[in-house]
Amino acid sequence: MAVSSPKPRTHLAPAAGLFVLAPLIGECLLGNLTVPEMALLLPLLAPMYGAGALLVREAARRAGRGHTSMLVLGIAYGLVEEGLADQMLFNRHYAGHDLMGDTYIPALGMGGWLTVAVVTMHAVWSTNVGIVLVESLVAGERAGEPWLGKVGLAVTAVVFAGGSALVGYGNYVDERFVASPWQLGGTAFVVVVLVVCALRVDATALLRLRTAEVPAPWAVGAAALIAGGLFLGTESFPGWWAAGAVVGLVALAAVAGHWYVWGPRHRLALAGGALLAYAGAGFFTEPESAAKGVADYVANGVLGVGAVGLLVVAGRRVGWG
Numbered sequence: 001m002a003v004s005s006p007k008p009r010t011h012l013a014p015a016a017g018l019f020v021l022a023p024l025i026g027e028c029l030l031g032n033l034t035v036p037e038m039a040l041l042l043p044l045l046a047p048m049y050g051a052g053a054l055l056v057r058e059a060a061r062r063a064g065r066g067h068t069s070m071l072v073l074g075i076a077y078g079l080v081e082e083g084l085a086d087q088m089l090f091n092r093h094y095a096g097h098d099l100m101g102d103t104y105i106p107a108l109g110m111g112g113w114l115t116v117a118v119v120t121m122h123a124v125w126s127t128n129v130g131i132v133l134v135e136s137l138v139a140g141e142r143a144g145e146p147w148l149g150k151v152g153l154a155v156t157a158v159v160f161a162g163g164s165a166l167v168g169y170g171n172y173v174d175e176r177f178v179a180s181p182w183q184l185g186g187t188a189f190v191v192v193v194l195v196v197c198a199l200r201v202d203a204t205a206l207l208r209l210r211t212a213e214v215p216a217p218w219a220v221g222a223a224a225l226i227a228g229g230l231f232l233g234t235e236s237f238p239g240w241w242a243a244g245a246v247v248g249l250v251a252l253a254a255v256a257g258h259w260y261v262w263g264p265r266h267r268l269a270l271a272g273g274a275l276l277a278y279a280g281a282g283f284f285t286e287p288e289s290a291a292k293g294v295a296d297y298v299a300n301g302v303l304g305v306g307a308v309g310l311l312v313v314a315g316r317r318v319g320w321g
Contacts, residue, residue: 011138011147018057018134019050021310025275026126029303031282035295044170047163048085051156052077053127057135058153061146063199067267070128072198076191078122083179083187085164086171089115090179095288109183120231125278132271136264136314143264217269217320224273232281264318272311279304 023046028038056073060066083089089110092100100111135143148156172178179187282300286292 011142011145012152014134014138014142015054015147015152017137018053018130019046021050021130021134022046022053022126023049024303025130025278025307026122028299029275029278029282029307030125031285031292031296031300032287034287034290034293035299037287037289038299044166045163047159048081048167049126049163051160051163052081053130054148054156055153055160056127057131058146058148058156059195059199061144062153065199067128067132069198069201070131071123072194074123074127075119076194076198077127078119079187079191079194080164081122081126081167082118084184084191085168087168087175087177087179087184088118088171089187090183091175091177094175094177097288109180117231124228124274129271129274129278132267133275133310133314136268136271136318137310139264139317215266217265220266221269221273224270225277226273228274228277229280232277265320268311268314268318268320272315275307275311279307 023042026049027033027045028042033041056070056077059073060069063069079089088094088099092098092104092109092111099114101113103112103114104110105112279300282304283297287296
C-alpha cells in the first residue's frame with residue numbers, strides 16, 4: 001500500500017499577523033494620517049498593504065529565496081502602489097503639493113528624490129520590516145516556510161489586485177489624474193524585471209561574503225536606526241546626505257538578507273532599528289490633511305509602544321537574551 005506524502009502545512013496565524021501589521025507600519029506608525037483618517041482608511045488600505053507584503057514574502061519563500069529577494073520584491077511593490085495604483089510618482093501636484101520640487105525630471109515626468117523616497121519607504125517599512133518581525137515572532141522552522149497553500153496564495157493575489165484597484169479608483173476621484181500610457185507601461189515593465197530578478201537570481205551566491213569579525217546585533221540595529229533616522233529626517237531636502245542614507249539603509253538590508261554569517265538576530269536588529277526610526281519620526285510628521293492634534297500624538301504613542309513591545313517579544317524569540 002503506497003503511503004501518500006504529507007500535504008504542505010499552512011500557517012494562517014502568522015499570515016494574518018503580517019496582513020494586519022503591514023498597513024499599521026506602512027501608513028499609521030509614520031503619523032501621516034490623523035486618527036479619523038486611520039479609522040476610515042485602514043480597512044481600505046489593508047487589502048493592498050497586507051496582501052502585498054504577504055505576496056512579497058510568499059513569492060520569495062516558495063522560490064527558495066531569502067530577504068534580499070524580498071527587498072527587491074518590496075521595491076516592485078512600491079512601484080505598483082505609487083506608479084500604477086495611486087500614480088503619485090507621475091502626479092507633480094499630488095494632494096495639492098509640488099512633491100517633486102527641484103528634482104523634477106521632465107523627460108520622465110517624475111521627481112528623482114520623490115521616487116527614491118517613496119520606493120525606499122515601501123521596500124523597507126511597508127513590506128520587509130513587518131515580514132522580519134513576524135518571522136522572528138514565529139521563529140524556528142515556520143519562519144522559513146511558505147505560510148499559504150495554493151488557494152490561500154490565489155486569494156491573497158485577488159485581494160491585492162482588488163485593493164490596488166480600489167486605491168487607484170479613490171485617488172482618481174480625488175486627483176482626476178491619469179499617467180501617460182508610456183509611464184504606466186514603463187513602470188509595469190520595470191516591475192516585471194524586478195520580480196524576475198528577485199526570484200531567479202541567487203542573491204545568496206552574490207552576497208556570501210566572509211569576514212573574521214561579525215558585527216554584534218546591537219551595532220547592526222544602531223546603524224539601521226541612524227540610517228533610517230537620517231533618511232526620514234532629510235527626505236524633504238534632497239542632497240548627497242539624504243541619498244547616502246538611502247544607500248546605507250538599502251545596503252544594510254541587502255547584506256543582512258543573505259550574508260551567511262548573519263542570522264535571525266541580525267535581521268531582527270536591522271528591522272528593529274528601522275522600526276524605531278519610523279516610530280520616532282511619527283511624532284514629527286504632520287498629516288497632509290490637517291494639523292496634528294492631541295489625539296494624533298496619543299495615537300503615535302500607542303503605536304510606538306506597540307512597536308517596541310512587538311520588538312521585545314520578537315527579540316526573545318530569536319534569542320536576544
